Amino acid sequence: MNYNNGARHEGEQPPRPDNTHAQIASKLRALYLSVQEEAIPDRFLDLLEKLDAVERRSLPDVAE
Secondary structure, three states, rough: OOOOOOOOOOOOOOOOOOOOHHHHHHHHHHHHHHHOOOOOHHHHHHHHHHHHHHHHHOOOOOOO
């Protein structure tokens, strides 16, 4: 499985085949970056909106 989607910085060399920790770090970094770019599901956004509404109702009125 190849998660490498350009996660290395410019000029950075790929990890050497004998450096297992660097390979794992590189793949985890690439996976993290790919997950960051995924869209947030609509169901999750709806839930966040509902939670915000409940929170706004529970806060006392504050004059600005």
